[in-house]
Amino acid sequence: MSDNAKVSWDSLPVEIVTQILLRLPIKSIIISTSVCKTWKSIIQNPTFIPTHLHHSTTTNHLLLFSNLLSINPIFRVVATCNGLVCLSDDRLEYTNQYYLWNPCVRKYVKLPYPNFSFKNRDEFIHSIGFGFDPKTNDYKVVRMVSLRDDPDCRKDRPTVEVYTLSTGEWRTVTPVLSPICILHECETPAFVNGALHWIGFRRNEYDDYQLRYFVLVFNLGDEVFHEISLPELPEYNPNQDSSELSVVNRNSIALFHENCFRGFLDIWVMKEYGVASSWTKVFTFTEHNPEVDLPLALGFRRNSELVLEMQSLQLISLDLGNQNMKDLGINTYSYTFVGSYVESLVLLDKAANGAVTN
Template sequence: MSDNASVSYDFLPDEIVTQILIRLPIKSIITSICVCKTWKSIIQNPTFISTHLHHSTTTNHLLLFTISSLSDQIYALHNDDDNDFTEHTRFDFLVDSFTINPRFRVVATCNGLVCLSDDIFGHTNQFYLWNPCVRKYVKLPYPNVTFDNRDESIHTIGFGFDPKINDYKVVRMVSLWDDLDCKDRPKVEVYTLSTDEWRMVTPVLSPICILNYIETPEFVNGAWHWIGFRRNEYFVLVLDLGYEVFREIPLPELLDYNRKEDCSIELSSVYGNSIALFHRSDFRGFLNIWVMKEYGVVSSWTKVKTFTEHNPGVDLPIAVGFRRNSQLVLKVQNLKLISLDLGKQNGKDLGYQNGKDLGINTYTGFDTYTFVGSYVESLVLLDKATNGAVTN
């Protein structure tokens, strides 16, 4: 054989090649693109990407940790099924040099995509869809709804997958407010990845209410969920991803909420396709965890845990989210993260102790931003011509 002769891989049927490739680690799959044109064509085929996603979802259980400070940001994947909670890999999100805010808030993760917003330290209406595994991102066009006076507007953003049209959607709701009172119905716009465009949702369908711009909506059962407020009443506002219509879910009747005190109500998703409620008061020194045992059934709201402190506001934990095994992730003592089994009442240190241990530069008086959410490695965006490529 000539030294210049190339190796041929065409002796294997495409079906066999597909079954081999789909079981490889994702880094090996990416490397295999360079083996030959046939393999590249197979791997970048939308059917292969979809099949790989299904396989990865059932076998690949990871948690994404994101911790940000004024000068640093870390994205780390951990094995959620590992008792030692070992770190799987870390990523850097590198964007163009013209980005005003280089630190991003993770809005949500879905099928390997991470939706990022630049509103941690103020916002410029810039959003990204990023797949760290394939090192590609899409920079979304600027939304339609903007306001010159940011002090009078509140915006919130959500992200999810619509199986009806096999497409990814980003929703953005913008409200005008005056003295914690909503002036009008929120303006709602939806971005779809396939069209790369924002479009307005019929305004008459959105209720008059205020949403917390800091809170990211939880995506459960094909719908986004927010905590909404109107006329001294709090409720769960739900927007169906496919039909793009609103509905409401009442909060627990026993929920004791006083707006005059330092209270907060936040939503979280729970494995098992339901929602949870984090009701916290630094003033009174408690954190209540509520879970809707049966999704959509108001009577199934159940208080599953109460944390109290003798010295209100001191060392009161912050609920971050839930793991696949339904354990609750709490942030204590600034950056220390623990995983708590609500049934056995025992906790496990996840190894995140402080900013220095993580390589994060923190500053006195500055509370770092922490995100914890499920993640699955995927090839989504690999077949797309994106307007940005990340090189780590």
């Protein structure tokens, strides 16, 4: 073949080269930035990273598993979103350190210290949430802190701070915008439909001896709160019952309600997001032997299978429809995080905003 007959990559239309690059593995895309100026320009184009992310979320899906020892004995995984992993040091120690890390492009951003801090964490209930704001195409970390000892549950509002990746700064949400309530103890809120979801509670306005529990929703776009009722939970005891929210079907929330003293774990699913009447109990684990622990519900896979940590510290996947169980071949340790993960190029273009290569 003569030199004139050879096909040059530079002679291909940019549209075709872009489609080829979008389908390459992450490592190959990064290497491609050094092949030629044209490829580098295509990859660094502001539209390439979100286009690649869209392609990745529709064709590639992974189950992210981590435990406390596999990352660092100090940091835990808070949540994942679009290939970014949010890390916090609030598991063993507490020095107000947070990171956003993309393991695929080997870049991370260390967040500045928040505006509000406390030395004695036993006095506060603290929770960190992480998600993507489609309204501004920005990533946000939300920090909620409420007093642990507030017997009235009527006076205090949680302190709310929001970190945005685009600005690299924390800012405090106007106090009057946060509702008067206390956060229920939880590791991480559920992020779905552009909003974070916690469990909050306050005194019943008609009965001082009763607490009213509800889903506290914080919309990342408008940065406003609203509430969704929880299902009726008879004889709910905040000193014995454990409750967590999780994302299910990628567009709604589920409730894990456990009472180890009475030996049950109920799985509730909100069939229609935002409609309290659609809460449905889909599964119940019961254990009549008080010496045997119930399984720990960790979350849902993208196929809506429930991931459980068994007494043997192995992870299994449960199909709630046919109730089939599948061993995932993973053993856990002292802390376990299971979540959805997609490979992405997010942070590849953030060198100017403090992203560091690790």
